Every structure is written in structure tokens, then in C-alpha cells.
Amino acid sequence: MDLGLEGRAFLVTGGTRGLGFATAEALVEEGARVVVTGRTEEGVRSAVESLGDQATGVAADNGDPDAAGRLVDAVVSAYGRLDGVLVSVGGPAPSSVLTTGDDAWRAGFESVFLGAVRIARAAVPALSADGAIAMVLSSSVRSPIPGLAVSNGLRPGLAMVVKELADEIGPKGRRAVGIMPGRIATERLARIDAANPAGAERNTATIPLRRYGAPPEFGRVAAFLLSPAAAYVTGCVVPVDGGLIRAL
Template sequence: METAQQHFGRLDGALVSVGGPTPGSAASVDDEQWRHAFETVFLGSVRMVRTVAAALPDGGAIALVLSTSARAPVPGLGISNGLRPGLAGVAKDVADEYGPRGVRVVGLLPGRILTDRNRELFAASGDPEQAQAEAEAGIPLRRIGEPAEFGRVAAFVLSPAASYLTGITLPVDGGALRGL
């Protein structure tokens, strides 16, 4: 926080992203992998939100990078399926708590975005091109999102242009989630 404040002169908001936990089904990953993910993904996010919120002026914004697994389980990502819905609940809870200060909190739910993480998941299938093609077939836009597309959404929700958005989860998934 100090470095950001020194470099930029102030802190208006933060994008909290902790990466993805070990892939595997909920039953196949061991207790140590669950504990590590809870400590880093779940508690790491909660700690960062508290730290950022304490440093933010009134009217600031926090966006948490979660996953579409916060709304619908993703096959092969059991730990994420278990932790991300809880973080979505935390985001809503702290949005209510920090709202009177004008501090907004939004959860972003990336689907398939062409990141190193998704490249690794495709590669783990043994046939990355086939895995990507299958993923694209399940997305109404029939393509994987670009990191810059996700970045533009994140920049918007953290900006004053989104000053009336808080306590929501916003899918950035090309329409892949089937819920309303």
C-alpha cells in the first residue's frame, strides 16, 4: 500500500487477484492442498480487502477477481468451486460494511480468459488445442476472452463511471454462465 501511495500520491482503488488454486476434483485434492488454498486464495483475499479498505479514502473501490465458479461449479476445479462462492459472500458482506463510507466492493467472475492459467489447464488435458476448442464451443460468443477485455471491465468497475455499483458479482465470460 505504501509503495502505491508514494508512487501515485493516493490510492483510489484496488484489484485483488490471488490466482487459482490447484486443479482437481474436490475429492482428489488432499487436505494440505485445501489448507494451502484456503490460506492463500480465501484468507489472502480477505486480508487484502481489509488492508486496502483501511487505506482507501471515502469513495474508493475494491474489485475482487473471483471466478465463474462462484456461481456454478467448473469441472476439475474442486477447490475453486468450494472457495469462490464464499469469497463472493465476503465481497457482498464488506460492500454493506464499507458502503456508508462510499467505498464500493465488486466481485468479478472471469470465465475462460486466455491467461497463462487457462493455457496450463488446456495443456493438462493432453491436447491443448482440442481442450480450447471444446471450451470455446461452450461459450455463446464461441471464443476465449482476451486479458485486455477483462482488464477493461475491471477498469470500469473501479472507476467513478461505476459509482453506483457495489455488492454485485459481474460475470466476464462471453455469456457462458447459464444463470440470470
């Protein structure tokens, strides 16, 4: 199936590794051009080298209030258009409600929640007539993940932002979707599992497919949802989880 991505231009935040990089790879493979972001210049350079001449990069932190406008301008400057955005950001550190201080909650809110809102707000005026914004959420939208209190607190609210955004931009043909990764074999998940190998075995047993997902399996779904092939998909949160989430 042709996703209709040839020549289109996308912003992929957190695109230097993990789920963001996997999405950037899938977009480039389908003929799109991408601007990827990451927190370090070195990470950005490495990702752009891997993606090839259809990619450029900008070092930026989603939590920086000035980042959103700068990133949207970078895509339009590089490619003359903006057809979609994937908002991905590394999750907050493991935490609990009772032991996590105010500063950690504020940092998580700035990076995960408000950073995503700012990027969406900056992107919409530049977005093409059939463009799309996708936000990478978490299975914690439906059910909390033990030991990730800050993420559990923020992701469900961001899912409702996706629903509201879809209502606001839908009348002009634009779309907003959320994507809920389950246990995808990223570097971050490897670090979490390394601290509790027995927990990793239990986690795999709860997935109907009995394995973690591979990042490209997530990236291909994200590329589809951002593409014209998904033109009637909006205002929803799509799981990519191997059947992990038991709720409808």
C-alpha cells in the first residue's frame, strides 16, 4: 500500500533514538523528509547520518518554552512545508506518588505535557491542509505502570488533549491522534528491566504475543497514522502493545 508520503515533510521530536527514531526511519523509507530533534548535538548528528539525505536535525529539549516555534520554523525553512508532527519525549524517571518531590513533578509536566501542547500549538498554523499531529503516549493512559507515578499522572491528561485537539482542527481537515506503545524494546525499557530481571520475565508473560515489540513495529504504525492513508483516523488513541492492554 502506498501511504502517500513521498515528498512530504515531518517534524519528529525525540527522533534520535527509540520510538521517535523508528518513526523517522519509517517515514524516510516511504519517501518523506524529516527534521529530527534530540537533546544533544551528537545524538542529532548520529541520527541524521543514519537516516540519510532526506533528514536534517535540530538539538532541542521539548521542555524548553522556545523550542516549539524554533522546530516548526526549521521544518518549513528546510523543506518549505509541514505535513505532520510526531511528538515523542523520553519518559520521566521511575517514581512514586509519595516520594516524588514538586520539582520532579514540574519537570515532568514541562517536558511530557506542556512541551507537547506547545509543539502542537506552534505546528497547527503551518500544517498542511490534510496534516496530522501524533503524540506518543503510553499504556498508562489505560492502566498505571507500577513505579512510574509521574508518567502515570501525565499521560492520561495528554490523551484528552489529543481528543480536544482533534475537535479543534478537524473542521479544516487536519487530524490529531495518540499512540500508546506497550512494552517496546527501547534503550529505556532495557534500563528499567536491567534493574529487575524477574519483573521483565513476568511482563513478557502478560503480553498475548509473549514478546516485547520491536521499535520498527511501532514506527510503521506511527508512519501510517501520520500519512494520508489514515485520512479518516482522528481523535483516537491507538495501542501498539501486542495485546497487553486488557481494556477496550
